[in-house]
Amino acid sequence: MLTVKRYPGATEFIVHTSKGYGTQMFAICFLSFSVGVALLAFEPAPSLLLWISGAIFLSSLFQIISGVNHESLLVVRDLGIQTNCHSIVPWKSSSKLIPLDSIREIFIHEAFRKFDVCYYMGIAIEREPQIHVVFPTLLPRRDVLQKIYSETLHLLKQET
Numbered sequence: 001m002l003t004v005k006r007y008p009g010a011t012e013f014i015v016h017t018s019k020g021y022g023t024q025m026f027a028i029c030f031l032s033f034s035v036g037v038a039l040l041a042f043e044p045a046p047s048l049l050l051w052i053s054g055a056i057f058l059s060s061l062f063q064i065i066s067g068v069n070h071e072s073l074l075v076v077r078d079l080g081i082q083t084n085c086h087s088i089v090p091w092k093s094s095s096k097l098i099p100l101d102s103i104r105e106i107f108i109h110e111a112f113r114k115f116d117v118c119y120y121m122g123i124a125i126e127r128e129p130q131i132h133v134v135f136p137t138l139l140p141r142r143d144v145l146q147k148i149y150s151e152t153l154h155l156l157k158q159e160t
Contacts, residue, residue, distance in 0.1 A: 002144050004151075010076040011155055013148045015140050017069060025064050032056040065089055068137040073148065075155050081123065083134055102126040106152060108145050121145050 003014040036053040043050075067088060074082040080100040086093050104124040110117055119142040122131040134148075 002140065002147070009078070010074060011151060012072055012074045013151075014070055014072040015135050015138050015144070017067065017138060025060050025067070029057055029060040029064060032060065066092065071135045071138050073134050073152070075152050077155055081152070081156075083132070085137065096132065098123060098125055098132065100156065103156075106149065106156075108142070108149055113139075119145055121149060 001016045003016065005012040005014070032053045036050055036057060039047065039050045039053065065088060069086045069088050071086065072084045074084070076082070078100065080103065081098045082095065083098070084093070084095045102125050104126055106121070106123050108119055108121050110119050112118075118139045120136070120139060121134040123134060125132055135145075140148075
């Protein structure tokens with residue numbers, strides 16, 4: 001889901017995760033925890049089902065904690081671009097400011113991810129060998145990226 005916030009001389013594009021994903025992971029986490037507690041209540045010796053429910057609980061809890069809540073791109077005219085990745089836990093959030101004079105190119109490209117073709121928006125930066133990928137975790141759809149791309153270029157190329 002895309003949210004666009006406009007400020008004088010700046011625009012922020014925020015891509016959110018789907019609400020259903022977090023709810024599903026929480027439900028799996030709760031269900032596996034409940035099964036584990038029920039097994040412990042009725043059977044004091046650890047069984048295979050208890051170990052399986054514990055593994056499912058820990059993996060779903062890890063997915064909830066390490067997941068990305070939303071990613072954003074803040075485009076400020078005459079200054080540059082700031083990318084943010086906001087996680088559920090604050091120590092996993094990251095931010096990068098790219099000055100306007102160090103931006104070589106902004107582009108949309110396609111790549112293979114597992115057995116799927118995905119699109120990403122990249123920024124080529126002066127004196128950096130790697131491409132900076134915008135929205136690297138959520139990877140929004142192509143039409144969303146094209147809207148962000150066109151508005152970003154329009155804002156950066158405006159004359160004051």
